[in-house]
Amino acid sequence: MDILNVNAGIYFDDAVTSAEKHTHQAYASTSLNNNDEIRIPIQQQDLYTLPNESSLYIEGKLLKTDNTPSRTAKFVNNGVMLLFDEIRYEIGGYVIDRIRNPGLTSIIKGYVSFNKNAAQFLQNSGWFLNNNEQSNIVDDNGNFNVVIGLSTIFGFCEDYRKIILNMRQELVLIRSNSDTNAIINSTENESVKVVLNKILWKMPHISVSDVERLKLVGYVARNVELEAAFRGWELHEYPLLQETQRHTWNIKTATQLEKPRFVIVGFHTDRKNKSNRNFSHFDHCNLINMKLYLNSEMFPYDNLNINFENNQIATLYDMYAKFQRSYYEKENEPIFTPSEFKKFTPLVVIDCSHQNESLKSGSVEIRLEFETNKDISPNTSCYALIIHDRLVKYNPLTSSVRIL
The missing domain is CATH 2.60.120 (Jelly Rolls)
Incomplete structure (x- = not known):
């Protein structure tokens, strides 16, 4: 029995020496307007990355058409994701996972997956689930910012909890042609718009101990195909x-x-x-x-x-x-x-x-x-x-x- 094994040794897990999130930006010429395609690349191929723990940081403003803040317009649950028509995750130039209508897809998946313990944390992603009201992530000046885990967007990032070895990766987002579905407004005939200022991809870069690095390098040297x-x-x-x-x-x-x-x-x-x-x-x-x-x-x-x-x-x-x-x-x-x-x-x-x-x-x-x-x-x-x-x-x- 374990309770009798008084002479058992102490085990320290030092396989991962660091796991720091690095910020990756879209191409400099990319605009963030309706119908635009936004590409965020990770060009380095000598990295160990962990997509399961990666996230999107999105920052912007919710304004009336005269660029003044609206007092009545708010985002619906997961409304920021409803700003996009499609999101793709690519490895080595191949589409690994593609989500069309990512807002509604993640809403349906989230409603059946989330529990009350996660509800408070999810407010940082634009979800307000305890009171079933539309989210109030927008301040009095119309500013908002959210951090959305890719594990709530892609099945790949939710299920595959291992690192990706030495592969070029890219995240592709396509803005929708209208933002109406993302917003609920109690004032009739008030037109509002969403202006995005930043979309950043925060990806953990993993560093490992020498022993683990030799194992991983061995997989690469032996030309092993990973599943x-x-x-x-x-x-x-x-x-x-x-x-x-x-x-x-x-x-x-x-x-x-x-x-x-x-x-x-x-x-x-x-x-x-x-x-x-x-x-x-x-x-x-x-x-x-x-x-x-x-x-x-x-x-x-x-x-x-x-x-x-x-x-x-x-x-x-x-x-x-x-x-x-x-x-x-x-x-x-x-x-x-x-x-x-x-x-x-x-x-x-x-x-x-x-x-x-x-x-x-x-x-x-x-x-x-x-x-x-x-x-x-x-x-x-x-x-x-x-x-x-x-x-x-x-x-x-x-x-x-x-x-x-």
């Missing part, structure tokens, strides 16, 4: 649902490797490009049942039998609350109570991580069928966040990358 496995996040949108009660959505056809492990579905009714509607909240649309089909396999097996009018949402909340145990293998600590879930974030979380693995060839057709007890309201969109396995291999000697 990076992670779960990718892929958001799909059905922009305008028909005003009926039954719907079928053929989302995509996937390979066996990229077949879904989780699918999270949410609805927006008349929220897109509406400054008086909170884009970070979702609508239940009187949903009563939903099924996910992977070829002939069906998830969940039973009907949901939910009814929002009669507050019959226990099954739906149970699916939402158990995501953390299945995805992170930890205790369930949902950020929202059942009443908050019903009011702000009625998401449908479908766990399809346990599947028949006997057939390894062929494609997988992903289809969603759902039913409401009333016709879908006009201007209703449906979003499906698909979380699936991905595998990347890179060679630090030749700088080659293979995406499987």
